[in-house]
Amino acid sequence: MKATTPTPATIAPSDIDALKLLAGPGGYFETEGDTLAYRQSWRYGYVGKSPLVLRPKSTAEVAAIVGYCAKQRIAIVPQGGNTGLTFAGQPSETNGEIILTTERMNMIRSIDLGNDTITVDAGVVLQKIQETAAAQNRLFPLSLGAQGSCRIGGNISTNAGGVQVLRYGNTRNLVLGLEVVLPDGRIWDGLRALRKDNTGYDLKQLFIGGEGTLGVITAAVLRLFPMPTASETAWIAVASPAASVALLGRIKERMGDAISAFELIRRSIVDFTIQGVPGNEDPMREVHPWYVLMDVSGQGAPGSLHEPLSEALASAIEDGLAIDAVITGSTQQSKKLWKMREDMAEGQRAAGGSIAHDISVPVSEIAAFVEEADAAVEQAYPGVRHCCFGHVGDGNLHYNPVRPVDWTQERFMEEYGAINRIVHDIVVRHRGSISAEHGIGRLRLAENQHYKSAVEIDMMRAVKRALDPGGIMNPGKLVEM
Numbered sequence: 001m002k003a004t005t006p007t008p009a010t011i012a013p014s015d016i017d018a019l020k021l022l023a024g025p026g027g028y029f030e031t032e033g034d035t036l037a038y039r040q041s042w043r044y045g046y047v048g049k050s051p052l053v054l055r056p057k058s059t060a061e062v063a064a065i066v067g068y069c070a071k072q073r074i075a076i077v078p079q080g081g082n083t084g085l086t087f088a089g090q091p092s093e094t095n096g097e098i099i100l101t102t103e104r105m106n107m108i109r110s111i112d113l114g115n116d117t118i119t120v121d122a123g124v125v126l127q128k129i130q131e132t133a134a135a136q137n138r139l140f141p142l143s144l145g146a147q148g149s150c151r152i153g154g155n156i157s158t159n160a161g162g163v164q165v166l167r168y169g170n171t172r173n174l175v176l177g178l179e180v181v182l183p184d185g186r187i188w189d190g191l192r193a194l195r196k197d198n199t200g201y202d203l204k205q206l207f208i209g210g211e212g213t214l215g216v217i218t219a220a221v222l223r224l225f226p227m228p229t230a231s232e233t234a235w236i237a238v239a240s241p242a243a244s245v246a247l248l249g250r251i252k253e254r255m256g257d258a259i260s261a262f263e264l265i266r267r268s269i270v271d272f273t274i275q276g277v278p279g280n281e282d283p284m285r286e287v288h289p290w291y292v293l294m295d296v297s298g299q300g301a302p303g304s305l306h307e308p309l310s311e312a313l314a315s316a317i318e319d320g321l322a323i324d325a326v327i328t329g330s331t332q333q334s335k336k337l338w339k340m341r342e343d344m345a346e347g348q349r350a351a352g353g354s355i356a357h358d359i360s361v362p363v364s365e366i367a368a369f370v371e372e373a374d375a376a377v378e379q380a381y382p383g384v385r386h387c388c389f390g391h392v393g394d395g396n397l398h399y400n401p402v403r404p405v406d407w408t409q410e411r412f413m414e415e416y417g418a419i420n421r422i423v424h425d426i427v428v429r430h431r432g433s434i435s436a437e438h439g440i441g442r443l444r445l446a447e448n449q450h451y452k453s454a455v456e457i458d459m460m461r462a463v464k465r466a467l468d469p470g471g472i473m474n475p476g477k478l479v480e481m
Contacts, residue, residue, distance in 0.1 A: 029053040048091035057104040059218040067185025078212035080154025083146040086441030088211045116224040117193045122153025138224040141168040145342040153217045159209035161437030166393030167260040177221035178204045183468040193221045212474040228297035233334035237288035237323040242367035247321045254312035261295040262393035276350025277343040353409040354400040361432035363395045396436035
């Protein structure tokens, strides 16, 4: 039997007034103009409806708001920096949900250098955490294009990935403890700064990647690492995705866990970015079909990784695993390469827009997936412009076909579902996932139901019902009820 998600009821004016009182002065927006930025997604132009945006500034205020909503059966959409890509942070079009943003909960609570941890409010911007750690000669390694505006609560709720997952893991690996307001308004204080705690279920893992469907994350204890003292960046030309996977194996053999990032980049997205985003230029004189952007880092003397990296790349070129390679000569050159990587999403848009897929497959399946997906999409849509880049070190690719030149974007978007099915069927055949780091939200909800087993869906629903029996937390996201 097909599950359904209940449509949120219209919110009574008396409830709106009560919630505004709980949020206090400056704690809410209610006009259509003031709430627009919270209701809309920057991708695909989606705009939801909500009569009220609440902006609590403390965990106690969040608990009071959620407790009231639980009693009145008012649906809540938790929101961080609103930088998500699957509509997980936007309301539906029913106008029956309030938005609860953590943007005013932006304090660094404490930093413990002896334990290498930092405790922060959920609304702290990711870049602020990075900078706070760096000021203490520590590294918080979560790094992604939206780091200047995304908030750590949202990063945790979507289990964000980024470019350094290969060495440090995704967000799930960086969280030691959480504080969460549960759907009934109770506060769970799980802010434990422990690396070992074998006293039962690891409850924080329910909320990491839970997309706000089980509660509102209000604070977190995060892991810090020693700030690397030696680092090198290389731009490497390779013949194919298969060559990049072989190259990764070779560099691992030579340099171990010094590899912190290993990005596979198709030539087409380099062209799109150079042509569409000012300030970018080709890192090499000759054009090659694929590239790898790699960082290695460690605790040695500055420059100490240059020679071993040079030797490893020379060996790879000699054995045909790479065509050419350039090691940057300065931090400025390294930043320029990584800025181009960050600009690739904008480069796609400048080329005419794409249908984006955030997929993962085992690293050993990357080459076969790309070859099969290219052929299938090309056969169905002759003239499609292939576009692929991503974190090959952990098997996560952004496979984003760009519309044929003579198509309008509107016409291409009419094929959204069909192209998704082509790509995702191939992903599943290669033992992969249809969402590696962007999450499910509303955008991928039906697809998640289609590809996951009945047993998995039943387990997810059982957890949702146990913690949120009223179904008020971010309805219509992640799993249908």
